[in-house]
Amino acid sequence: SQSEGRSKFMEFPFVSAPHKNLMVDLLATVENRFQSQLLPCTLPPDVQYYQNQNGIAQASLQIRSGNDNSPIDFILGSWIHSELPTGGALNITSLSAYLKRSTDAPNFVIELIQSSPTKLVLILDLPPRKDLVLWPDYLQTFYEQTQLDTHRQALEKIPEVQPYFSSSLYIRSVAAPTAIMVRIETQDGGVERMEEIIKNHIDPISKEVLGIWLDHCACARRELGDSERVYLEKRDGLIRKKTIEIDLGSSFPRLFGQEIADRVLGSIREFFAV
Numbered sequence: 001s002q003s004e005g006r007s008k009f010m011e012f013p014f015v016s017a018p019h020k021n022l023m024v025d026l027l028a029t030v031e032n033r034f035q036s037q038l039l040p041c042t043l044p045p046d047v048q049y050y051q052n053q054n055g056i057a058q059a060s061l062q063i064r065s066g067n068d069n070s071p072i073d074f075i076l077g078s079w080i081h082s083e084l085p086t087g088g089a090l091n092i093t094s095l096s097a098y099l100k101r102s103t104d105a106p107n108f109v110i111e112l113i114q115s116s117p118t119k120l121v122l123i124l125d126l127p128p129r130k131d132l133v134l135w136p137d138y139l140q141t142f143y144e145q146t147q148l149d150t151h152r153q154a155l156e157k158i159p160e161v162q163p164y165f166s167s168s169l170y171i172r173s174v175a176a177p178t179a180i181m182v183r184i185e186t187q188d189g190g191v192e193r194m195e196e197i198i199k200n201h202i203d204p205i206s207k208e209v210l211g212i213w214l215d216h217c218a219c220a221r222r223e224l225g226d227s228e229r230v231y232l233e234k235r236d237g238l239i240r241k242k243t244i245e246i247d248l249g250s251s252f253p254r255l256f257g258q259e260i261a262d263r264v265l266g267s268i269r270e271f272f273a274v
């Protein structure tokens with residue numbers, strides 16, 4: 001049932017306590033802000049939770065649409081776990097919020113991609129939905145006035161933090177100039193140090209960035225002309241389509257097999273179609 005899928009999702013069963021607490025807190029913050037504006041998840045139970053034949057990979061997905069008087073198109077939350085042949089495990093947790101074309105404000109995305117207890121890639125971004133060169137006011141309103149870059153600079157100061165350059169140039173081109181795309185690696189098996197970095201740095205910074213999105217993006221009053229709306233629709237559609245291909249297109253069939261990948265990606269694409 002709905003609540004069963006949701007409670008399993010909220011367990012974030014395969015990650016450390018600080019990592020789980022962060023995801024649970026971010027989701028609670030979004031749900032508390034939008035309350036009844038968010039409709040219950042309508043994904044089929046075998047998309048809300050799925051695993052591959054031998055149970056090596058398992059995942060949970062929650063997508064909640066915004067109702068008619070909400071600026072939210074949908075909120076997507078997910079966790080993915082896969083044991084690796086090397087004995088380690090891959091854990092990816094993500095939360096993204098997509099706004100409707102009634103506003104041109106940036107979306108929100110956070111992804112924690114853990115390939116070992118001491119290696120983590122963090123993506124934390126408010127991806128722009130307009131070209132920043134053509135619309136300098138957009139850059140000023142959402143990225144300069146909000147002081148977003150101070151959070152990126154704060155994280156950069158941690159010795160274990162290095163910039164992460166996605167192998168996809170497209171992904172790099174979608175990200176904001178203030179995007180946090182970092183690789184964190186703690187030395188000689190520092191699992192405690194990794195959990196400390198998540199608890200004392202990634203947690204507060206992620207909540208700050210989400211707070212900026214909630215207060216300055218999701219609630220922004222933006223009047224759009226028809227031509228702007230057409231441009232936005234086209235651009236949103238292209239990005240949604242492409243990020244699924246890049247993020248999931250190869251990893252899902254590899255992790256879950258073609259049949260399950262097709263079923264889950266099919267469900268996601270239904271929501272992503274602008």
Ligand SMILES: C=CC1=C(C)/C(=C/C2=NC(=C3\c4[nH]c(Cc5[nH]c(C=O)c(C)c5CC)c(C)c4C(=O)[C@@H]3C(=O)OC)/[C@@H](CCC(=O)O)[C@@H]2C)NC1=O
Pocket residue numbers: 076077078080092094109111113121123125127165166167168171174175240243244246247248251268
């Ligand atoms: C808008 C800004 C975005 C940025 C900046 C961004 C970045 C990256 N994500 C990657 C990945 C990734 N993400 C997810 C979550 C997820 N993504 C979507 C997208 O629609 C959905 C619907 C879901 C929930 C199901 C999974 C499962 C998954 C991978 O397997 C993949 C990965 O970890 O490979 C190592 C990396 C791919 C490129 C690279 O290897 O460098 C890269 C870091 N992804 C954005 O969307």
